[in-house]
Amino acid sequence: MNISIIGAGAIGTAIARLLTTAGLQVSIANSRGPDSLAPLIADLGPLAHAVTVQQASLADIVFLAVNWSKIPVAVQQLGPWNGRVVVDTNNPIEAPLFKPFDLGGQSSSALVAQMLPGAQLVKAFNHLAPALLANPATEGGKRVLFYSGEHPQAKQIVADLITQLGFFGIDLGGLQQGELAQFPGGPLPGLNLVKHD
Numbered sequence: 001m002n003i004s005i006i007g008a009g010a011i012g013t014a015i016a017r018l019l020t021t022a023g024l025q026v027s028i029a030n031s032r033g034p035d036s037l038a039p040l041i042a043d044l045g046p047l048a049h050a051v052t053v054q055q056a057s058l059a060d061i062v063f064l065a066v067n068w069s070k071i072p073v074a075v076q077q078l079g080p081w082n083g084r085v086v087v088d089t090n091n092p093i094e095a096p097l098f099k100p101f102d103l104g105g106q107s108s109s110a111l112v113a114q115m116l117p118g119a120q121l122v123k124a125f126n127h128l129a130p131a132l133l134a135n136p137a138t139e140g141g142k143r144v145l146f147y148s149g150e151h152p153q154a155k156q157i158v159a160d161l162i163t164q165l166g167f168f169g170i171d172l173g174g175l176q177q178g179e180l181a182q183f184p185g186g187p188l189p190g191l192n193l194v195k196h197d
């Protein structure tokens with residue numbers, strides 16, 4: 001399966017590094033185009049490739065790691081998604097104000113899913129700061145990563161990737177249960193949980 005990331009900031013870069021460290025190829029896109037990613041690609045090494053957002057959207061597994069208010073613009077030209085897996089790493093809050101967005105009573109992932117008709121959305125990689133996400137093996141155990149979604153096959157694909165990257169994945173259930181790991185609002189974000197054998 002090929003893997004891409006739309007968004008090359010703090011979270012996109014942390015995920016890219018996890019993938020290349022695990023020996024996996026990754027394509028990365030941002031709003032400014034592939035040339036602007038040259039320093040990051042040089043840093044990540046030969047397994048990382050800069051692409052356009054359109055190219056990134058065609059991967060089997062697409063990580064979406066874009067500032068909340070910019071997601072609609074980032075994805076508006078993309079699709080059809082044809083059942084491809086999208087990992088929603090996003091939270092409905094952003095710098096500099098860190099004022100939560102009004103979601104009208106819906107989960108943030110339900111709103112993202114509506115912007116990606118036909119995609120199989122899995123919420124994951126959204127509840128830890130990049131510095132914690134960077135170290136799946138820690139304190140003699142495996143860092144816990146929560147995931148949720150409505151599509152069992154897509155969840156299994158992401159769960160397998162979470163395991164391959166060295167984390168201990170925990171399935172929270174559907175997207176509504178995934179709100180437990182939504183920041184802000186849920187009780188789980190930021191917890192430094194480590195699974196020991």
Ligand SMILES: NC(=O)c1ccc[n+]([C@@H]2O[C@H](COP(=O)([O-])OP(=O)(O)OC[C@H]3O[C@@H](n4cnc5c(N)ncnc54)[C@H](OP(=O)(O)O)[C@@H]3O)[C@@H](O)[C@H]2O)c1
Pocket residue numbers: 006007008009010011012029030031032033053064065066067068070073074075089090091092093094125126127128129130
């Ligand atoms: N930072 C955290 O602690 C943290 C933790 C968990 C989850 N998250 C979530 O992860 C997401 C990304 O956060 P971040 O901290 O990584 O943000 P960030 O450092 O500001 O990076 C955002 C990335 O999104 C890209 N982007 C913006 N508009 C785009 C567009 N129209 N098309 C393509 N790419 C676009 C930016 O590209 P350009 O620079 O080229 O514009 C940049 O690479 C957010 O939803 C956030 O809530 C963040």
